[in-house]
Amino acid sequence: MTEPLIYDFTSPGRCGVTLPEPDVPLAEGLPSDLLRDADALDLPEVSQLDVVRHYLRLSQMNYAIDKGLYPLGSCTMKYNPRLNEDTARLPGFAGSHPLQDPNTVQGNLALMYELQDWLKEIGGFAGVSLQPAAGAHGEFTGILMMRAYHLDRGDTKRTKILIPNSAHGTNPASTTMSGLKVVELPSDARGNIDLEALRQACDDTVVGLMITNPNTLGLFEEHIEQVVKLVHDCGGLVYGDGANMNAMVGIARPGDLGFDVMHYNLHKTFSTPHGGGGPGSGPVGVSARLVDFLPDPVVDIVEEGRDDEPPLYGFVKPRKTIGRMKAFQGQFGMHVRAYTYMRVHGASGLRANSEMAVLNANYLLSKIRHAYHLPYDRVCKHEFVVEGHWADSTVHALDISKRLMDYNFHPPTNYFPLIVKEALMIEPTETESKETLDAFADALLQIADEAHRDPEVLKSAPHSAPISRLDEVSAARQLVLCCRPIPEWAES
Numbered sequence: 001m002t003e004p005l006i007y008d009f010t011s012p013g014r015c016g017v018t019l020p021e022p023d024v025p026l027a028e029g030l031p032s033d034l035l036r037d038a039d040a041l042d043l044p045e046v047s048q049l050d051v052v053r054h055y056l057r058l059s060q061m062n063y064a065i066d067k068g069l070y071p072l073g074s075c076t077m078k079y080n081p082r083l084n085e086d087t088a089r090l091p092g093f094a095g096s097h098p099l100q101d102p103n104t105v106q107g108n109l110a111l112m113y114e115l116q117d118w119l120k121e122i123g124g125f126a127g128v129s130l131q132p133a134a135g136a137h138g139e140f141t142g143i144l145m146m147r148a149y150h151l152d153r154g155d156t157k158r159t160k161i162l163i164p165n166s167a168h169g170t171n172p173a174s175t176t177m178s179g180l181k182v183v184e185l186p187s188d189a190r191g192n193i194d195l196e197a198l199r200q201a202c203d204d205t206v207v208g209l210m211i212t213n214p215n216t217l218g219l220f221e222e223h224i225e226q227v228v229k230l231v232h233d234c235g236g237l238v239y240g241d242g243a244n245m246n247a248m249v250g251i252a253r254p255g256d257l258g259f260d261v262m263h264y265n266l267h268k269t270f271s272t273p274h275g276g277g278g279p280g281s282g283p284v285g286v287s288a289r290l291v292d293f294l295p296d297p298v299v300d301i302v303e304e305g306r307d308d309e310p311p312l313y314g315f316v317k318p319r320k321t322i323g324r325m326k327a328f329q330g331q332f333g334m335h336v337r338a339y340t341y342m343r344v345h346g347a348s349g350l351r352a353n354s355e356m357a358v359l360n361a362n363y364l365l366s367k368i369r370h371a372y373h374l375p376y377d378r379v380c381k382h383e384f385v386v387e388g389h390w391a392d393s394t395v396h397a398l399d400i401s402k403r404l405m406d407y408n409f410h411p412p413t414n415y416f417p418l419i420v421k422e423a424l425m426i427e428p429t430e431t432e433s434k435e436t437l438d439a440f441a442d443a444l445l446q447i448a449d450e451a452h453r454d455p456e457v458l459k460s461a462p463h464s465a466p467i468s469r470l471d472e473v474s475a476a477r478q479l480v481l482c483c484r485p486i487p488e489w490a491e492s
C-alpha cells in the first residue's frame with residue numbers, strides 16, 4: 001500500500017487558513033534580496049482538512065505507548081498519566097517566564113524544593129539538583145562533581161572511571177566528555193560486576209566507579225556493599241546510574257548503600273513523557289560530601305515563614321559549585337509532571353509500583369523462559385534479558401523484533417547489553433495489565449515456534465508495517481527530512 005503524499009492534494013491557490021485583518025500597523029516587508037521566489041520553493045497548497053489528514057496519517061504510521069505495549073528494556077516506557085498534563089498546563093506553571101523574579105513565582109520554587117526533597121528521600125541523598133535535562137546529562141554533571149571533589153582536595157592523580165561491561169553506552173561517553181579515562185571491568189558468571197577485577201583496578205588514580213543497580217541485565221548486584229567499600233577504600237567515589245530506579249523506589253536507597261551521586265530519569269521512573277513525547281529530565285542526588293559541588297543554583301528556603309506564613313524560597317549557589325549545567329531552571333514542565341506523579345501515588349504507592357514492575361517482569365519471564373535461552377538464570381528485577389537466537393535456527397534477535405511488529409507490539413531493546421549475544425531486553429513496567437502481558441507472552445512463544453518451523457517469515461518481517469525493513473544505517477546517516485519520497489538532490 002502506498003500512502004498518499006500531501007503533494008497529491010496540491011492545487012494552486014488553495015489555502016488552509018484565514019487570517020484576520022491586522023489590528024496593528026504593518027511592519028515594513030523584508031528587503032527583496034532576502035526573499036526567495038515562492039514558486040521555486042515548491043510548497044504544497046492544500047486545505048486545512050488535507051493538512052489534518054496528512055498529520056493524522058503520519059501519526060498512525062508511528063508507534064507509541066498510547067497505542068500498545070512498549071517493552072523497551074532499560075527505558076521504562078510506562079504510561080504517562082493524563083493528570084500530569086493537566087497540572088503542567090495550569091496557567092500559573094505553564095505561563096511563568098524562566099527569568100521572572102523568584103518572588104513572583106514562589107509556587108514554582110516551592111514545587112521544585114519539594115521535588116528535590118522527595119528525590120533526596122527516595123535516593124537517600126543529602127542534596128539534589130534538578131538541572132540536568134536527561135540521564136546522560138546527569139551522568140556528565142555527576143562526573144564533573146566527582147572530579148571537582150578530588151581536585152578540591154588537591155588530589156590531582158585521579159583520572160580513571162571504572163565501568164562494568166554491562167553498562168549503558170552513555171556511561172563511557174559521559175566519562176570521555178569529562179576528560180577522564182574509561183577502564184572497562186568484566187562481569188562474572190552470575191551477571192554481577194567481577195569483584196576480583198574491581199579489586200585489581202582500585203588504586204589512587206581512580207576518580208570513581210559508575211554502576212547501574214539493578215544492572216542492565218535486570219539483576220541486582222549481589223555484592224554491592226563490597227563493591228562500594230572497595231571503591232571507597234581506594235579513595236574513589238561511587239556513581240549510580242539511576243535509570244533502573246523503577247525496580248526499587250521505596251525498597252532500597254542507593255544513598256544507604258553508599259552511593260555518592262546518582263541521576264534519576266524522571267522520564268523513566270516518574271512517568272514524564274519519553275522519546276518523541278517531550279524533553280527528558282535527569283536530576284542528580286549527592287551524598288553529604290558532594291553537596292557543596294552541586295550545579296548552581298539549587299532551590300532552598302532563604303527565609304523561614306513566621307506563624308502560618310509559607311517560607312520564602314530562593315535560588316542559592318552551592319559553595320564550591322561546578323557551575324551551571326542548563327539554561328534557566330532545567331525542564332520545569334517535567335518537574336511539575338514528576339511531582340504530580342509522586343503526590344498522586346504517595347510513598348506507599350511509589351513502592352507498590354516498583355513491586356508491581358518487578359512482579360510483571362518475573363511473570364512475563366516465567367511464561368516464556370522455556371522457549372528462550374536465559375544467559376543468566378536468576379530472579380530478575382524490573383526487566384530481563386534473553387537471547388534472540390537458537391543453535392538450530394538461522395533467526396537473529398532483530399528478526400524476532402521485526403516480527404513482533406506484525407503482532408502489534410513494539411520491539412524490545414535489541415543487542416544491548418553488549419555482553420549478551422543476540423540480546424533481547426524486555427521491560428514490561430507496572431502499568432501493563434495481566435491480559436496485555438499474556439498477549440505479549442503468546443506472541444513471543446508463537447514467534448519462537450515460527451523461528452524453528454518457518455524462519456523465513458521472521459526474516460522477511462515486518463509484513464504489516466507501512467514500511468518493511470529499512471537500511472537502518474543509511475536511514476540514520478542520510479536523513480531525508482522531506483515530504484517528497486526522493487528529492488532531486490538526493491537522486492544523484
Ligand SMILES: *Cc1c(COP(=O)(O)O)cnc(C)c1O
Nearest residue numbers: 074134135136168170241243280
Ligand atoms: C536511559 C539510560 C541512560 C541515559 O538516560 P537518558 O535520559 O536517555 O539520557 C543511562 N543509563 C541507562 C542504563 C539507561 O537506561
